[in-house]
Amino acid sequence: MTRRAHEIDGQAAAHPPIDPDLSHDASRRPLTVQCISAVFAGGVIGSFLRSLALTHVPVANALPWKLWLVNSSGAFALGLCATLIEAYRAQDRFRLFITAGILGGWTTYSSIAATVVQGGHHGYWLSAISYALVGLLMAIGAALLGRRVCLRVVRSAG
Amino acid sequence: MDSVRLRVTASTASYRPDTLGSYSWSGALGNHLWDLAAVGLLGGFTTASTSAYEAVRLGEEGRIKTAIGQSAFTFVAALSAAALSATIFGP
Numbered sequence: 001m002t003r004r005a006h007e008i009d010g011q012a013a014a015h016p017p018i019d020p021d022l023s024h025d026a027s028r029r030p031l032t033v034q035c036i037s038a039v040f041a042g043g044v045i046g047s048f049l050r051s052l053a054l055t056h057v058p059v060a061n062a063l064p065w066k067l068w069l070v071n072s073s074g075a076f077a078l079g080l081c082a083t084l085i086e087a088y089r090a091q092d093r094f095r096l097f098i099t100a101g102i103l104g105g106w107t108t109y110s111s112i113a114a115t116v117v118q119g120g121h122h123g124y125w126l127s128a129i130s131y132a133l134v135g136l137l138m139a140i141g142a143a144l145l146g147r148r149v150c151l152r153v154v155r156s157a158g
Numbered sequence: 159m160d161s162v163r164l165r166v167t168a169s170t171a172s173y174r175p176d177t178l179g180s181y182s183w184s185g186a187l188g189n190h191l192w193d194l195a196a197v198g199l200l201g202g203f204t205t206a207s208t209s210a211y212e213a214v215r216l217g218e219e220g221r222i223k224t225a226i227g228q229s230a231f232t233f234v235a236a237l238s239a240a241a242l243s244a245t246i247f248g249p
Contacts, residue, residue, distance in 0.1 A: 110201060140213050143213070
């Protein structure tokens with residue numbers, strides 16, 4: 001087992017931050033122009049792709065599954081990418097480009113909240129809240145799956 | 159010109175105290191420009207993936223209660239804020 005995989009198992013003295021947007025070392029360095037630019041560029045890409053997905057993907061049935069799909073795929077990708085970034089100590093601007101930028105732009109919480117409010121306005125509070133809860137659980141499950149897959153790959157590679 | 163309806167929705171993206179709320183504006187102008195701005199600006203500001211990943215990481219560290227509390231708080235705060243703003247500004 002490589003040293004990096006051993007650290008990821010949580011047995012090292014220093015634990016990486018919970019928040020994937022934060023740097024893996026303990027120092028809270030101020031954001032550089034490069035990092036801010038990376039977040040901006042990633043956010044543009046992620047938001048644009050989400051807009052395309054939510055607008056142009058045809059709805060197969062009445063279930064509002066598009067937001068589920070967007071948030072779950074984003075959470076899976078974040079579990080994957082954040083674990084890889086943690087393992088190989090990627091540079092801050094690359095990390096921010098992926099996590100805060102692309103995946104932050106790709107996924108959305110405000111759309112879920114707005115959808116629940118709209119459903120409630122039409123008298124479907126229970127269905128709307130259930131929809132949001134299912135989406136939340138799917139996203140957590142997807143993030144867990146992404147992280148587990150990546151950990152297995154990193155361990156087998158090391 | 160179609161009348162403009164503005165709907166402001168506030169949601170909190172994370173349990174951390176320094177997280178700001180997010181707002182979305184949706185209006186009918188006949189060309190959906192405001193909707194696109196909301197999708198871009200506010201969709202980009204809020205994120206479901208970070209909240210989900212944080213819950214996973216907290217669970218890995220054995221902080222199950224914190225993970226559940228963080229997810230529940232974010233969920234309730236987001237929906238409550240959205241409902242509150244819809245009540246104030248109308249559907």
